[in-house]
Amino acid sequence: MDHQGAVRARPALTVSIAFAAVLSPQNQIEITVDRALCIGSGDCVDTAPDVFQLDAEDKAVVVDPDGAPVDDVLTAASNCPVSAIFVVGEGGDLYP
Numbered sequence: 001m002d003h004q005g006a007v008r009a010r011p012a013l014t015v016s017i018a019f020a021a022v023l024s025p026q027n028q029i030e031i032t033v034d035r036a037l038c039i040g041s042g043d044c045v046d047t048a049p050d051v052f053q054l055d056a057e058d059k060a061v062v063v064d065p066d067g068a069p070v071d072d073v074l075t076a077a078s079n080c081p082v083s084a085i086f087v088v089g090e091g092g093d094l095y096p
Helices: 042-045 070-079
Strands: 031-034 051-054 060-062 085-089 092-094
Touching: 031 060, 031 070, 042 051, 042 070, 042 085, 070 092
Parallel strands: none
Antiparallel strands: 031 085, 051 060, 085 092
């Protein structure tokens, strides 16, 4: 209450929760493959075989985000015919 007996509203609390990606130690990136989109073409594996492999379901998986230079990872992501690969760096989205 203020000095005139009126109830004073409290300011609304603003809560900001930041979800930080866990970035790889060397390249400082996070690579995600959308398995629902992946068709197993293997273009990513051909481009960066130390980063990507196909699993038993013929879907791309990330085996080592530091297995190739960032430029090669981005090329591999851009080679995906269905855009199933997403790359995030310290400053945000790198691909797409």
